[in-house]
Amino acid sequence: MTKFIYQSPVKQILNKSILIIIVVCFSACNNLQKQKTIKLAHGLDTNHPVHKAMIFMNNDLKKRSNGTMSIEIYPNQQLGNERQTLELLQIGSLGMTKVSAAVMENFSPNMKVFGLPFLFKNKAHLFNVLDGNIGKELLDGGQKYWLKGLGYYDSGSRSFYTKKAPVNTPNDLKGLKIRVMESPTAMTMVNSLGGAPTPISWGELYTSLQQGVVDGAENNPPSFYLSRHYEVCKYYSLDEHTSIPDVLIMGTHLWNDLNKQQQEWVQASVSASVKHQRILWAKAEQEALDAVKKAGVQITYPDKSKFQNKVTKMYENYKNEAEVYSLIQRIQKVK
The missing domain is CATH 3.40.190.170 (Bacterial extracellular solute-binding protein, family 7)
Structure with missing residues (x-):
């Protein structure tokens, strides 16, 4: 025979409230676990079109991931120069960085091709190379050095x-x-x-x-x-x-830690910021001159x-x- 335990209405409401609080707290903790903040360091001024493009990338990533991913940006060499930030990526102490392809050649030797003078006929030729098979091949070439290339920013001439x-x-x-x-x-x-x-x-x-x-x-x-x-x-x-283009790099330690969906979000946000940066760059170049x-x-x-x-x-x-x-x-x- 099942024993019936009487609970007063007040106690029933209290128990339900406690249950709701537990569920909400569990959900919040679970969401916190899913949150991913990527630390990105670079050496440029906050007024530079590269930095502005990174802010755009962060906002885009937040939207794509429904707020579960974001990018924390450290400009002005706060975390070191370009060589140092690449080394931090390699050991997993930093998530992303922006470096010149000229500096990347010390880590991924084939990148040295970008440093050859008068290699590109014009801007259209440069972009066709960067956005085509050769550009992707060079981005992928850094993975054996624990550096995952994600995209190229315009760095002018x-x-x-x-x-x-x-x-x-x-x-x-x-x-x-x-x-x-x-x-x-x-x-x-x-x-x-x-x-x-x-x-x-x-x-x-x-x-x-x-x-x-x-x-x-x-x-x-x-x-x-x-x-x-x-x-x-x-x-x-x-x-x-x-x-010589600038290159957005993520350490393979972080890249491999992301699930497939997160990798797709990051890559899509990088690609969107690349397009945005090239527009910003053209304007900034004339303004600077x-x-x-x-x-x-x-x-x-x-x-x-x-x-x-x-x-x-x-x-x-x-x-x-x-x-x-x-x-x-x-x-x-x-x-």
């Missing part, structure tokens, strides 16, 4: 800026110490043009220019402007020698062929590296 005189011909580089990224290809290029390449961290460059450690540097217009290097260097020579000109910088447009003739031998230097030499030939064939 790099040109020389100097303190004392414009660089209108390769002869104007003779005797000048030019800051370059930590890239063997960049160093070879400046050497070929007659300058003295000097690798210096981006965060240390302003002071190095002020103190005369280097006589100049090379970079794209938004970086030249937002870094305020135009305050020291009053000559900007738009030879546009290289078009207008701003530095207004600040008294002399902008010149040298004959690119004079520079190009000095560096063509660099292509032949890669004949002994079958994979890179094949990439050069394949890129040149892309329309």
